[in-house]
Amino acid sequence: MTTFTSHYATPEGGATAPVLAARDRSEDAAVLTSLRSADAERAILIRGGTILSQDPAVGDFASGDVLIRGGKIAEIGPDLAAQAGDAIVIDASDAIVIPGFVDAHVHAWEGQLRSTAPVLDFPEYLGFTHFGYGPHYRPHDNYVGTLATALVALNAGITTFIDNSHNSRTPDHSNAAVEALLDAGIRGVHASGVPIGAEVPSWPADVERLRAEYFASEDQLVTLRLMDVFPSAEVWEFAKNHGLWVSHEMGSHIENVADTLSDLSAKGLMTDKHTYNHGFDLPDKAWDLIAGSGGTVNVCPRSDAAFGLGSGFPPIDKVRELGLRPGLSGDNEISYGLNPFSEMQTLLNGHRGRTFERIAAGEEGVPEHLSPADVFEFATMGGAVNAGLDAKTGSLTPGKDADVVLIRTTDVNTAPLSNALATVTAFAHPGNVDTVFVAGQVRKFRGELVGRDLGRIRGLIEASRDYLFAASGRRPDVLARQGSTQVG
Incomplete structure (x- = not known):
């Protein structure tokens, strides 16, 4: 619970400021399970996001949906629930949806x-x-x-x-x-x-x-x-x-x-x-x-x-x-x-x-x-x-591969959402990246990389670094203040 001590926290006239509830994420685990286990042809509906498509023919949407089928973008529009059938639904109402x-x-x-x-x-x-x-x-x-x-x-x-x-x-x-x-x-x-x-x-x-x-x-x-x-x-x-x-x-x-x-x-x-x-x-x-x-x-x-x-x-x-x-x-x-x-x-x-x-x-x-x-x-x-891949990726265009990224707009540095383009290019950072799809396959979901044993991966990275330092006659110096963080 947040406690305010300053009287300036209350608007003039004594009006009560609105309290915005956090989005209910209780169903996220079930959604992720569905994303990881579903048949490749099952549709995915990214619903209610602020869309920056990067395709002039598609346009942008203050609130819109992205429908994915077979790893490709099938349709983009303001309300695609009727076309989605039994699609896996991802709530993007607090996110900016962009191409990867x-x-x-x-x-x-x-x-x-x-x-x-x-x-x-x-x-x-x-x-x-x-x-x-x-x-x-x-x-x-x-x-x-x-x-x-x-x-x-x-x-x-x-x-x-x-x-x-x-x-x-x-x-x-x-x-x-x-x-x-x-x-x-x-x-x-x-x-x-x-x-x-x-x-x-x-x-x-x-x-x-x-x-x-x-x-x-x-x-x-x-x-x-x-x-x-x-x-x-x-x-x-x-x-x-x-x-x-x-x-x-x-x-x-x-x-x-x-x-x-x-x-x-x-x-x-x-x-x-x-x-x-x-x-x-x-x-x-x-x-x-x-x-x-x-x-x-x-x-x-x-x-x-x-x-x-x-x-x-x-x-x-x-x-x-x-x-x-x-x-x-x-x-x-x-x-x-x-x-x-x-x-x-x-x-x-x-x-x-x-x-x-x-x-x-x-x-x-x-x-x-x-x-x-x-x-x-x-x-x-x-x-x-x-990359020579502009026919496959780079924009949210029907027919292209579904390389899609969701950026949260409720984090302390991205709220309030007043201008989506400014938020993406001048305020956001990787920590605000909520969800990532590559060709319709989920790679990051609700802020965490999917299917990765990060402890094991970090062990591989540190062991490789240590081997390379030892082979070069050096060792890492984590407190270094001048140039290279190595001594040898």
Whole structure:
């Protein structure tokens, strides 16, 4: 019971303020049991939520329903109870219903190293990962790191990410990363790549073996592409010949980057099946080649700042000028947590600050401020375009897979619900993510990951971290105040 001592707690005139009852959650356990045991064809009705569909043809609803059948969105509307039959009903009256977030670029294999190095620049990051702990990774550690990151993603409402898995030291390392995505139940794009400075003779040829063993079905959650850090005609030609996308770390770290891309374009290798991460300090010629090829791009609001990439702020105005539809990226968990809400907030507020600064300096032709709608678009449909999965996910559209997220609006930081878009992009955090579906399968329900023995998973993560520290001659220092949380 809450007791108020101040007379200011009572409205003037002595009127009694309304007491809002919490929603009755007594039936939640039964609903979850039904969700986990029901036949795949049984319908699910998400009822009475505030819907942000991200599909202009569908629109948004202050109060509406989402009907799911066979893992796909069947219908969206204001009252679908009559069409739902014996559907499992989820009360969303205190939630915002959105499409799952799509993170366009994550290095998931580093998951057990999260928080170990809060202050690194980019060369230090490479020394820490590729040349530090990376060489000590067993296939088991690739699995554990990828699983750890995927579960953090699902917990935060990320239903899809592109896993730039550039630690494919052996075929078993590749297998382990793919199997972690499968076990996590996330919609993952395994972008197979090799560590910087490592000779891996089996790659990229082994990717065809990987495809045959794990990617036989086109209608599965985990898909395949390649990943590189420095553009290579050999890799790009392999990708084109085998019908694979490629994700790239793209920026001024590539010597003569415009000429390099121009040469690849002249060879017919720069196609629309390429995703470019970062894009820091690229010359206009490089941007023109990317835009002209139909490639996709994603920006990294926190990563660029944390690791000192280029100016430290993503080139979002250049991306917008070229009419590209960018995705958002968390990059990795070494120095900060994977969190789509933080990426949206950082980009939105950082861009406003820089725009105000340019206006105050008397600059003309300053681009318009980014809006909450812009950054939400980047975090959903923009990411789906980067993943090549915009026909499956990124919006609540009938016929698409049911990648659906519910965000509570009754938590202390999300109440009262006055503007749904502002709540999602500027006030919410992963702790407000109530329920997550991937292709109609429940992954999080009423604030808890479903079907996960978190004690066992945490044990795997800690044991893998401890092994990697010991193999590197280090140990964790939980009280560290300077840079890396390791001693050795």
